[in-house]
Amino acid sequence: MISSSPNMFNLIKIKNMKEKIALIDGDSLLYFEMGKPTLEDAIDSLDHRLHEMIDRCGADKYAGFLTIGKCFRYEKAKTREYKGNRKHGNKPIIFYALKEYLKQEWKFEYIPELEADDLVAVYSTENTMICSPDKDVLYQVPGTHYNYRTADFIETTPTEAKIFLWKQMLMGDPTDGIPGIPKVGLKTAESWLKKVLPPDMPAFVLEKYIEKFGNAEGICKFAETFRLVYILKSKEDVLRETGIELKDLVINDVKPLNENEWL
Numbered sequence: 001m002i003s004s005s006p007n008m009f010n011l012i013k014i015k016n017m018k019e020k021i022a023l024i025d026g027d028s029l030l031y032f033e034m035g036k037p038t039l040e041d042a043i044d045s046l047d048h049r050l051h052e053m054i055d056r057c058g059a060d061k062y063a064g065f066l067t068i069g070k071c072f073r074y075e076k077a078k079t080r081e082y083k084g085n086r087k088h089g090n091k092p093i094i095f096y097a098l099k100e101y102l103k104q105e106w107k108f109e110y111i112p113e114l115e116a117d118d119l120v121a122v123y124s125t126e127n128t129m130i131c132s133p134d135k136d137v138l139y140q141v142p143g144t145h146y147n148y149r150t151a152d153f154i155e156t157t158p159t160e161a162k163i164f165l166w167k168q169m170l171m172g173d174p175t176d177g178i179p180g181i182p183k184v185g186l187k188t189a190e191s192w193l194k195k196v197l198p199p200d201m202p203a204f205v206l207e208k209y210i211e212k213f214g215n216a217e218g219i220c221k222f223a224e225t226f227r228l229v230y231i232l233k234s235k236e237d238v239l240r241e242t243g244i245e246l247k248d249l250v251i252n253d254v255k256p257l258n259e260n261e262w263l
């Protein structure tokens with residue numbers, strides 16, 4: 001398990017860069033399995049799901065991540081509480097047991113200040129494949145990814161990733177309680193951006209914020225929204241937002257489902 005101190009995030013360097021590595025955003029896995037009748041059923045289903053995921057990605061190794069605690073975005077959100085519109089009722093005990101299982105048995109890692117979304121994006125390289133059902137990761141990070149909710153592979157080009165980011169900037173993200181520009185929905189955002197080249201999108205979106213809110217408030221809301229919707233994609237991004245100096249990625253061998261067989 002990672003030390004509770006963010007600056008003690010000491011990781012092992014990848015020795016063989018030719019190995020294909022699955023980077024797993026583990027947050028949704030907990031929700032997928034927490035409704036099982038028993039913990040044994042949930043663990044069995046979780047193990048099979050992870051093996052199937054890694055197998056489909058053709059990966060030799062994997063690294064898994066979880067979101068634990070409130071990330072840096074909660075402090076950056078001034079207009080509205082980050083993820084404040086989500087229900088926070090009590091989760092079944094299986095949810096917490098599975099979280100511990102992923103940490104202890106599958107060696108899933110976490111940093112309290114960061115979300116799993118950020119960690120899979122930061123460590124994404126040519127020899128990795130992100131496994132996540134989260135639209136922010138699938139469409140804001142360039143590369144070929146695996147959506148383990150739908151069992152589909154998603155190819156996102158660098159240009160498509162930029163367009164998706166600036167579309168989010170205009171719309172906000174209701175799922176996470178990020179307002180964006182009022183009354184700007186998907187159709188409006190897509191219509192506006194069709195007329196703009198990707199390099200000009202930052203200035204265009206900033207102009208829309210200023211038109212709506214005025215100079216000072218528009219610039220502040222633009223900056224706030226960007227820090228909330230932007231998925232961190234480099235160690236430099238992490239250092240800027242959290243002060244954490246990330247080291248190299250630790251990877252794990254894929255264990256068989258039991259002593260005698262692989263999936």
